[in-house]
Amino acid sequence: MSLEKDASIRSEKLLHSFWHVNHCIRRIVQRTALENELTIPQYALLITLAPFEEMTQKQLGKATFFPKSTLSQAVEGLVQAELIQRNPVEDNRREMLLTLSDKGQLLYNKIQSQESSVLKAFELATDSLSEKQYDDLLTSQRQIITLLEEAIERGE
């Protein structure tokens, strides 16, 4: 009994740790998104897309995990703001190819330079870890993700 309880306390601590990190990320993202007059999904899309310069909407969905309705509206906003271009994919008219515009590239440069951005915060965090700590962290998280995804599948 006491062993079971210990086990559940340990797992609750881990869950709480992730919950806490996530809270920090959301706060930082929200603030920096607002500073650049973007919504959170728009900001997330922009920093995901920018390093590749172009991606399909489908790929962006996979990378950011946003439900497609949210995705669609965020993309619409970015297109309206002329930060990205949206064109049907050459040989598959269902898919949309999203391309960073010059204006979008400029904004991304600005975002990258902002001291308070999530990107900068995570660079500091990454730098503070040793090579081994970093690798182990990613490995452990990879493992946890696999198990959580199994749990998701099991539940549906």
Add this chain to the structure above:
Amino acid sequence: MSLEKDASIRSEKLLHSFWHVNHCIRRIVQRTALENELTIPQYALLITLAPFEEMTQKQLGKATFFPKSTLSQAVEGLVQAELIQRNPVEDNRREMLLTLSDKGQLLYNKIQSQESSVLKAFELATDSLSEKQYDDLLTSQRQIITLLEEAIERGE
């Protein structure tokens, strides 16, 4: 330049890993919350409160990171559903002491037994890690949290 780019790719990977874990957590929580006819905040409050049986609303806020408006409404819902009792703290009438009711305890037992709950999923995840992996993970994340919180403070 190439070094800088490497550094930013490394940190983006880490950010994405956290984002991914978080997405899994939210999906599982959302499903299991719904199964028990609770909203996400209500579910989160319940599993946070239950191990302690009673907590002030303020403490729950600190533990779950919900903004107080969200907190207030989630608590109201739990009180309406008679899962918890809410009473002013003896010697400080500003604070509310929240106590798990018998009905709440019953629901929590049910939640704990559900194979698909976040709690179970995280128990599996915790079990899959070695002692050292677990400790290192928490240590690294603790370190990251500290840096992110500094970034938050810096930004406001």
Add this chain to the structure above:
DNA sequence: TTCAAACAGTTCCATTACGAACAGTTCTAT
């Protein structure tokens, strides 16, 4: 003592997020 500031929680409301139904496109099997 009294008044202002800090605090805990509530209420209100504008914004955001997301599921579900939908439209158009492509693939597959017959």
Add this chain to the structure above:
DNA sequence: ATAGAACTGTTCGTAATGGAACTGTTTGAA
């Protein structure tokens, strides 16, 4: 060739979210 299944993205309506202004309580300084 064609029907139907699977897919990509859009639209719409509902519900959740969280900031700001509020009420009542406590603290502390003059």
